[in-house]
Amino acid sequence: MEGYRFLYNLRICCAIVEIIAANSNAMDISSLLTDRRLDNNFLRQLGSTPINQCASLPPGKLSNYANRPNILIFMADDLGHADIGYSEGSHQTPTPNIDKFAYDGIILNRHYSHPLCTPTRSAFMTGKYAFQVGMQTGAISEGEPWGLPVAFKIQPQYFKDLGYSTYTVGKWHLGSHTRNHYPSSRGFDYSFGITSGDCNWYDFTAGWMKPVPVSGRALRENGKIFPLNQSTTPFPELIASRAENLIAASPPNKPWYMFFATPLTHTGFDNFDAVQHPVKEYHLHINESAILKFEERVKQLGSIHALDRTFARLVKALKRKGVLNNTIIIFVADNGAPLPESADFIHGTNHGSNWPLRQGKGTLFEGGIRTLSFIWAPMLQRRGFVYDDLFHISDWLPTLYEGAGGNTADLTGISAVSHWKRFHDYYAIGPVRDEVVNNIDGVTNQYSITIMEDNGKLYKLLGGNVFNNSYLGWRRTEGTSTSDEMKSWTPLSVNCNAPEGVERAPCQPWLTDCLFDITSEPCETNNIASVYPSTLRKLQLRLRALNDTAYPPQILPYDPASNPDLYDGFWVPWKDIHHVLDPTI
Incomplete structure (x- = not known):
């Protein structure tokens, strides 16, 4: 009920905003604030709601803010490179709704993320590489007392400076051991979802299988436990409905x-070796008979289908509200799909496909970090093309900030760059980024950097460990073969320029650094470190210099004091000591 009360109060706030917009002298709204229909708890809980924000604006400012575009971030989870129609043209995974907006927008062909959820989200939010904010090592698990340091300003705080209302729905995964790490304390006017990496879709529990079995409920609204212990509506559908309602009630x-972070298509969290998609409506009517015997892959196809349906629901919500033509939509995946061969190291596999790219989630090979993304924005003068420039996920902060009318000079201390002007006039403006640091992690000993040479070629250094260094290969999409690839060509289809999945010059990065020409050979089958030693040395020196800007890794082990059994079965901000339990108001 609390969520619906929020939306009801927000609708009243919308009416107040309309009154203010109609009469810039009507800034004294004290009489409206005493409206008995308006829940005072709502005002206290959300001090930066539209009504309070409007009351603080100087006359004439509201109309300026109203001209800014809405921003919808749609982040998919553990999505494989080959698992969207527009990428590799897979016949297994029709995604007509996502494909339509991708082809009508700008597809980012060289979009790079970090290899895991937490590092990627920290870079996305801060406009800095994960190693520059202490989030370079691993993904946060429940009960671990670490998170994105609160000293770093993040996206919602920047956009509030531009007069935006800010919402987050879905997965957070940037810390929950103190309330200051909750999204409700980091610039979001409204938050609904889980702070963990995933949850059971029906009772919202999250936890560990190792080192000890432990779980607790993790669903929260505005930082407070959401009183729903069991649901007939699966979590992905629950958050999609919440996002639809927020759009409908927006001023x-x-x-x-809005940062909408769906758990689709992440691995399930009941056991870490199988896909958790028992939702009947998610199961596709598979046309390819060759895939039917791959039971887990079929479940994953249902999850991908649900991802496409969810995207369509939010687009329809924008249309119903009449704001689609004033909304920037970003579609982005946080990392590649986790492969079965690496399941023991990354909490399972979702049977997604990165083929023909090498490896997947948790690694710095292309299958783990070259991720799907596009931007759709009606205000862009030129759309419907593939953007081949290097783009790092941290670049979304300055790019969107400039797209919203902000001055990127205000974004002090970030390492990301804006592509907004380049999007507008691709041929008049040169590339804005000539290198991407895929990660530098001294704890697990993983590092990689990609640079663009003056001739436009991309060279990539990769070094250190790949889990336990037992598997570094490629995995063909389940159900396919060389004689039946189940795909059609698209503008993004990767051409390996060599036999797919066959290593020519071996790469053993735990022994010596590897070097790849990922322009000519994007599938990383040919290690050319011995052929181009000067290029390798150049990248090594650059990595060494960048490592000097690293922020100390924040990762800490599981703390038994967090055990939900101590708190009626809930994960709580146990490190707050005096504020562990939710406030009563």
């Missing part, structure tokens, strides 16, 4: 920013 004359 008509005030821009909003």
Whole structure:
């Protein structure tokens, strides 16, 4: 009920915003604030709601803010490179709704993320590489007392400076051991979802199988435990409905920013070796008979189908509200799909496909970090093309900030760059990024950097460990073969320029650094370190210099004091000591 009360109060706030917009002198709204229909708890809980924000604006400012575009971030989880229609043209995974907006927008062909959820989300939020904010090592598991340091300003805080209302729905995964790490304390006016990496879709429990079996409920709204212990609606559908309602209730004359982070297509969390997609409506009517015997792959196809349906639902919500043509939509995956061969190291596999790219989630090979992304924005003068420039996920902060009318000079201390002007006039403006640091992690000993030479070629150094260094290969999409690839060509189809999945010059990065020409040979089958020693040395020196900018890794082990059994079965901010339990108001 609390969530619906929020939306009801927000609708009243919308009416107040409309009154203010109609009369810039009507800034004294004390009489409206005493409206008995308006829940005072709502105002206390959300001090930066549209009504309070409007009350603080100087006359004339509201109309300026209203001209800014809305921003919808749609982040997919553990999505394989080959698992969307527009990428490799897979016949297994029709995604017509996502494909339509990708082809009508700008597809980012060289979009790079970090190899795991937490590092990627920290870079996305801060506009800095994960190693520059202490989030370079691993993904946060429940009960671990670490998170994105609160000293770093993040996206919702920047967009609030531009007059935006800010919402987050879905997965957070940037810390929950103190309330200051909750999204409700980091610039979001409204938050609904889980702070963990995933949850059971029906009772919202999250936890560990190793080192000890432990689980607790993890669903929260505005930082407080959400009183729903069991649901007939699966979690992905629950958050999609919440996002639809937020769009419907959004103030008509005030821009909003929404970070929608779905758990689709992440591995299930009941056991870490199988896909958790028992939702009947997610199961596709598979046309390819060759895939039917691959039971887990079929479940994953249902999950991908649900991802496409969810995207369509949010687009329809924008249309119903009448704001689609003033909304920037970003589709982005946090990392590649986790392969079965690496399941023991990354909490399982979802049977997604990165083929023909090498390896997957948790590694710095292309299958783990070259991720799917596009931008759709009606205000862009040129759309419907493939953007081949290097783009790092941290670049979304300055790019969107500039797209919203902000001055990127205000974004002090970030390492990301804006591509907004380049999007507008691709041929008049040169590339804005000539290197991407895929990660530098001294704890697990993983590091990689990609640079663009003056001739436009991309060279990539990769060194250190790959889990336990037992598997570094490629995995063909389940159900396919060389005689039946189940795909059609697309503008993004990767051409390996060599036999797919066959290593020519071996790469053993735990012994010596590897070097790849990923322009000519994007599938990383040919290690050319011995052929181009000067290029290798150049990248090694650059990595060494960048490592000097590293922030100390924040990772810490599981703390038994966090055990949900101590708190009625809930994960709580146990490190707050005096504020572990939710406030009563």
